[in-house]
């Protein structure tokens with residue numbers, strides 16, 4: 001193995017996930033911004049539709065017994081109910097499910113999805129500041145972007161530490177990566193759907 005190979009391979013699993021999702025994250029960030037979610041409450045409501053769909057698709061994983069044995073506060077981390085309450089605040093109907101949700105993923109794949117959902121709480125720190133400009137807050141309309149109990153950075157660090165400490169086979173490592181990439185692809189689909197005129 002050359003020095004270059006070593007440099008390209010992050011020591012920690014979470015760092016590898018950060019690396020492989022860097023490009024999808026940049027693209028999604030640009031796509032979110034292209035829809036100008038902070039220009040009007042109506043635009044923001046469409047963003048919440050995408051967030052709600054994503055979170056509700058992941059609710060089964062957040063409440064899964066095997067996964068909760070790994071991440072004990074997992075059910076508390078779920079934001080499906082918060083996003084649903086935001087939709088009500090924004091006088092927006094709860095959207096019908098959209099075909100293609102994650103279904104029965106392996107444990108490692110599920111952890112890849114959860115990595116992305118949990119990581120998105122970091123970006124939410126920036127997004128909620130913009131939502132305040134629309135008259136929204138973590139108790140009205142932008143609940144799902146609010147600071148999690150116990151702190152945003154702390155919750156993320158605990159999740160990452162747990163993930164980095166797991167024993168995974170080579171196949172599971174590949175499934176983890178797949179789950180993370182699939183999660184970004186799925187959010188992209190849901191975001192596009194949320195802003196299509198038929199649904200808006």
Ligand code: HEM
Nearest residue numbers: 018025028029032115116117119120122123124126127187
């Ligand atoms: C569905 C998944 C995700 C969505 C929709 C999302 C969306 C966003 C958006 C729109 C921003 C820009 C905020 C601004 O500039 O005002 C952002 C920033 C950020 N996101 Fe994400 N994100 C997701 C997943 C993740 C993941 C998995 C991580 C970490 C592993 C992450 C970490 C961050 C961080 C640290 C920032 C702050 C600024 C930066 O470093 O670019 N996000 N995110």
